[in-house]
Amino acid sequence: MDTSIKDHAALAEQFNANEPRVNWHDETLWWVRQKRDKMAWSIPEWEELREAASRIKHNVLGNLHDYLLEFERNAQQNGATVHWAADAEEHNRIVLGLLQEQNVKRMVKSKSMLTEECHLNHYLADHGIEVIDTDLGERIVQLAKEPPSHIVLPCIHKKKEEIGDLFHEHLGTPAGNADPQFLTAAARAHLRSEFIQSRVAITGVNFAVAETGEMVVCTNEGNADMGAHLADVHIACMGIEKIIPQRRHLGVFLRLLARSATGQPITTYSSHFRTPKPGQQLHIILVDNGRSRQLGREDFRNSLKCIRCGACMNTCPVYRRSGGHSYHNAIAGPIGAILAPNLDMKQYADLPFASTLCGSCSNVCPVKIDIHQQLYKWRQVVTQEGQASGAKAAGMKMMTSVLSRPGLYKFAGKTARWVLRLAPGVANNRFNPWSKQRELPAAPKTSFADWYKENRKQ
Amino acid sequence: MNSRDRILQAVKANQPDVATLPDLQAFISPAPASLETFRKVAAGMGSHILEIKDESEIPALLKQYYSDANIQQVVATDPSLYDIAAPLNWQTGDGRQLQDADLAIVRAQVGVAENGALWLTEAELQVRVLPFISQHLAVVLDQSAIVPTMHHAYERIGGPQTGFGVFIAGPSKTADIEQSLVLGAHGAKSLTIFIKG
Ligand code: SF4
Numbered sequence: 001m002d003t004s005i006k007d008h009a010a011l012a013e014q015f016n017a018n019e020p021r022v023n024w025h026d027e028t029l030w031w032v033r034q035k036r037d038k039m040a041w042s043i044p045e046w047e048e049l050r051e052a053a054s055r056i057k058h059n060v061l062g063n064l065h066d067y068l069l070e071f072e073r074n075a076q077q078n079g080a081t082v083h084w085a086a087d088a089e090e091h092n093r094i095v096l097g098l099l100q101e102q103n104v105k106r107m108v109k110s111k112s113m114l115t116e117e118c119h120l121n122h123y124l125a126d127h128g129i130e131v132i133d134t135d136l137g138e139r140i141v142q143l144a145k146e147p148p149s150h151i152v153l154p155c156i157h158k159k160k161e162e163i164g165d166l167f168h169e170h171l172g173t174p175a176g177n178a179d180p181q182f183l184t185a186a187a188r189a190h191l192r193s194e195f196i197q198s199r200v201a202i203t204g205v206n207f208a209v210a211e212t213g214e215m216v217v218c219t220n221e222g223n224a225d226m227g228a229h230l231a232d233v234h235i236a237c238m239g240i241e242k243i244i245p246q247r248r249h250l251g252v253f254l255r256l257l258a259r260s261a262t263g264q265p266i267t268t269y270s271s272h273f274r275t276p277k278p279g280q281q282l283h284i285i286l287v288d289n290g291r292s293r294q295l296g297r298e299d300f301r302n303s304l305k306c307i308r309c310g311a312c313m314n315t316c317p318v319y320r321r322s323g324g325h326s327y328h329n330a331i332a333g334p335i336g337a338i339l340a341p342n343l344d345m346k347q348y349a350d351l352p353f354a355s356t357l358c359g360s361c362s363n364v365c366p367v368k369i370d371i372h373q374q375l376y377k378w379r380q381v382v383t384q385e386g387q388a389s390g391a392k393a394a395g396m397k398m399m400t401s402v403l404s405r406p407g408l409y410k411f412a413g414k415t416a417r418w419v420l421r422l423a424p425g426v427a428n429n430r431f432n433p434w435s436k437q438r439e440l441p442a443a444p445k446t447s448f449a450d451w452y453k454e455n456r457k458q
Numbered sequence: 459m460n461s462r463d464r465i466l467q468a469v470k471a472n473q474p475d476v477a478t479l480p481d482l483q484a485f486i487s488p489a490p491a492s493l494e495t496f497r498k499v500a501a502g503m504g505s506h507i508l509e510i511k512d513e514s515e516i517p518a519l520l521k522q523y524y525s526d527a528n529i530q531q532v533v534a535t536d537p538s539l540y541d542i543a544a545p546l547n548w549q550t551g552d553g554r555q556l557q558d559a560d561l562a563i564v565r566a567q568v569g570v571a572e573n574g575a576l577w578l579t580e581a582e583l584q585v586r587v588l589p590f591i592s593q594h595l596a597v598v599l600d601q602s603a604i605v606p607t608m609h610h611a612y613e614r615i616g617g618p619q620t621g622f623g624v625f626i627a628g629p630s631k632t633a634d635i636e637q638s639l640v641l642g643a644h645g646a647k648s649l650t651i652f653i654k655g
Contacts, residue, residue, distance in 0.1 A: 045485060055478075058477045059476065059477050063473070064469050065466055086464055153637075181638075188643060196554060220633075222643060225586075229586040229590065230553045232552070247617065248613070251608040251611065252485075265574065268627055269627075288465045292468035292469045
């Protein structure tokens with residue numbers, strides 16, 4: 001099959017071939033979303049926290065140049081070496097150079113979506129260096145030779161029986177054992193020996209504090225700490241947007257992050273790395289890879305506020321039913337769909353269309369990114385640049401002209417309801433990609449606006 | 459121009475006008491922390507809570523609680539916390555000297571009621587990897603060191619005093635396999651918190 005036509009819709013169709021699995025995926029993520037809701041509702045000042053987080057990040061975007069310099073200065077004073085990488089290629093080259101200096105052929109890495117974005121593992125493998133991912137979910141997808149399908153829950157698409165089979169093949173666990181407790185214990189033993197042997201550890205960064213030059217890394221498993229504290233060389237890779245101004249701002253973000261991500265009050269470990277331990281080297285790589293360009297796009301710069309909690313994916317009706325791999329990008333879901341077109345508008349032209357624009361993502365986002373509005377704006381940009389596929393471009397033009405004229409919108413709604421009631425097959429056809437895998441519901445006789453007018457009168 | 463200068467120049471050219479930082483004072487209510495909340499939330503994170511009046515109660519309580527865990531090597535960062543001495547020179551080395559530690563006993567500076575987290579720093583830990591590499595972890599916390607929220611915690615901690623600090627909330631855990639919660643991913647498999655009244 002020609003891969004050029006494997007856009008989100010085609011990949012989602014593949015994922016939807018197995019309906020029970022899709023339902024399971026959908027329900028599991030919705031359950032995580034509900035845990036998030038319970039946590040959010042238990043904090044009376046939740047909305048104020050979101051507002052504060054969004055404003056702190058706004059301040060960061062406006063002052064990023066100075067904060068980066070402040071962070072660099074403080075990190076250097078703390079004894080770290082700071083590297084700057086303009087793009088993924090340069091980032092990978094810096095990491096390779098550090099590993100070659102240490103003459104290392106195998107090393108551990110904790111979760112870092114940035115290194116996924118840069119395809120670091122493949123690059124190092126091409127240079128004869130094996131990276132062992134140590135987050136359990138990441139190790140699982142790594143053994144399966146797949147990318148993560150979710151930024152927080154990397155193997156959310158995998159059934160335990162498949163994981164049991166993978167562990168049987170790679171770690172020698174008994175065939176047919178798919179007990180999560182047993183498999184986790186097996187992974188613990190396997191990865192402990194990797195931690196003990198590894199002389200270099202790569203970690204991601206959740207927050208980097210300009211004021212102190214320290215970096216905060218959040219995990220539930222403790223893998224970042226096991227790797228970094230045992231290694232002679234700790235390499236921390238971060239996008240330039242991870243900077244926050246002051247230490248006390250961590251209070252706001254650490255209250256929001258895990259609650260939004262998995263519905264926990266905080267991750268098990270929130271580690272604050274400031275200086276290298278005695279005798280250790282600490283390298284920090286600051287990566288741009290399109291971020292400074294996104295900063296200049298007024299409509300899209302807010303996407304740089306993202307703290308990678310994954311809440312927008314868990315809530316997204318499209319993500320839940322299409323799976324992370326259908327986004328063919330390191331970061332899936334609504335946030336991936338607004339970050340990816342900045343990296344490559346042609347390759348990711350389909351992603352802004354992988355949304356119902358229902359706005360649920362924007363409602364849960366802890367830093368209040370206007371995600372669904374950015375999706376809508378990207379559609380226009382992508383269409384203007386001539387990157388949207390034919391059917392979508394036509395749909396977009398129609399939608400824009402309809403939405404911009406309220407009279408026409410009402411008329412179009414009336415017509416559609418009439419068509420749906422009398423001839424549902426007209427909408428359920430191959431020219432309307434939304435009708436794939438679904439029967440459109442019976443159309444109501446009146447529109448909400450008509451209904452409201454009627455009932456107001458009474 | 460090198461990458462550093464190029465990135466900084468692009469950022470400067472593209473960044474929007476600076477907005478003011480929000481005032482966080484409103485989040486720091488003067489209401490005292492609730493011990494009850496801390497107990498409940500910490501237990502929800504998988505911690506095992508014991509209240510004590512005196513630190514001399516610790517060894518017996520630990521022996522009882524971990525009676526089935528085959529505890530051989532115990533590392534108390536303050537020797538007064540346990541009745542068996544830690545291995546000689548446990549502080550010396552790159553951390554791997556602690557790979558057989560079964561139980562670590564350390565002091566925490568702060569406890570946070572809203573999430574059950576404990577603040578530990580390199581000053582108490584002496585070896586950074588200790589609370590992670592040890593199979594089990596016990597932490598001693600003064601009841602007076604419990605604060606309501608993370609905002610209060612950072613107020614109290616202030617700037618960094620050491621090279622490393624960590625909030626730990628419960629034992630190491632994962633739910634990566636079909637969202638079933640399993641304790642003991644890579645770090646300590648259990649966390650016992652002694653709250654000293
Ligand atoms: S966009 Fe918002 S909700 Fe989505 S991952 Fe980022 S911070 Fe979380």
